[in-house]
């Protein structure tokens with residue numbers, strides 16, 4: 007099969023982790039006889055520096071022409087520490103999501119047996135946890151207008167808006183996901199306070215009869231934040247709005263042991279984007295110490311979602327798992343930093359595994 011992938015490495019650790027993920031993609035493509043064609047493009051602070059635009063039109067065109075986008079991360083302290091900056095790397099991420107119509111971010115969370123002791127949570131609570139958070143990605147407070155500050159600078163405001171169409175399409179996807187899994191769906195909202203949440207809840211209840219096999223529960227986001235770490239095994243598919251999903255999935259990363267382990271797929275109207283859930287981790291940029299596994303596992307999702315190539319995806323997951331079992335891990339996953347491998351050495355280990363195991 008011909009694989010035509012856009013590669014947007016972005017800022018901070020983005021180029022380092024994406025380089026390893028791309029090597030794994032190449033190794034898997036070779037092993038299974040696929041023809042890989044990848045095209046690099048700018049996004050984030052590096053795109054601002056080069057073009058003044060964090061998501062240049064040329065990048066968008068490359069994404070639109072590709073089957074899938076492999077994305078690293080955006081964000082730079084230069085902008086984080088300058089709230090008055092008019093053009094910001096995050097605008098590039100939001101523009102990409104909007105222009106590609108990426109309304110759903112799918113974040114699977116599983117525990118790896120060899121990492122159970124890396125989580126600050128008790129093993130018996132997290133062992134076997136296996137759920138998916140579906141985060142709405144193009145609505146809510148991150149996109150709502152008006153957003154701004156009063157002239158005297160003493161008042162600021164954001165707007166949270168959701169339309170029926172936006173809510174229906176993400177709930178439909180979530181019900182369908184639940185049907186393919188264990189038929190349990192948790193709708194997370196703040197319907198006791200927020201009007202947008204009440205719309206979500208009303209629409210979810212209207213849709214329930216279409217999926218009689220799915221057991222639906224409704225949970226306030228504050229309660230969900232607690233239950234996620236208290237009893238994560240109770241969840242199967244969780245759906246929630248943009249900001250709640252952003253926060254809850256970072257929280258959920260402690261179950262897996264590190265932010266560096268969680269992949270995601272952003273899907274919608276045009277080309278899908280595959281990206282780790284973490285950011286550009288600027289403190290580690292250029293040091294070759296960041297964990298590349300979230301990005302490598304995002305490539306597994308890319309094979310599965312963009313091409314329906316399940317065997318390729320399974321091999322990548324097997325290789326990552328094997329590297330963890332072998333202790334071939336970066337410093338976020340080891341107590342003894344002297345035993346930690348570099349980002350590229352973990353990439354070497356995984357590529358070597360892919361090359362030498364049976365398909």
Ligand SMILES: NC(=O)c1ccc[n+]([C@@H]2O[C@H](COP(=O)([O-])OP(=O)(O)OC[C@H]3O[C@@H](n4cnc5c(N)ncnc54)[C@H](O)[C@@H]3O)[C@@H](O)[C@H]2O)c1
Pocket residue numbers: 019023078079080081082083086096099264265266283284285286287288289295296297298300338
């Ligand atoms: N999708 C994105 O591109 C995205 C997402 C979140 C934040 N950001 C941006 O990233 C920058 C830094 O934000 P932040 O510090 O809040 O979030 P971050 O995810 O970059 O880092 C938070 C912490 O998670 C850990 N971590 C993250 N990635 C890791 C990896 N691959 N290996 C090991 N440990 C890892 C580190 O301990 C790090 O201090 C900001 O500019 C922010 O706007 C971008």
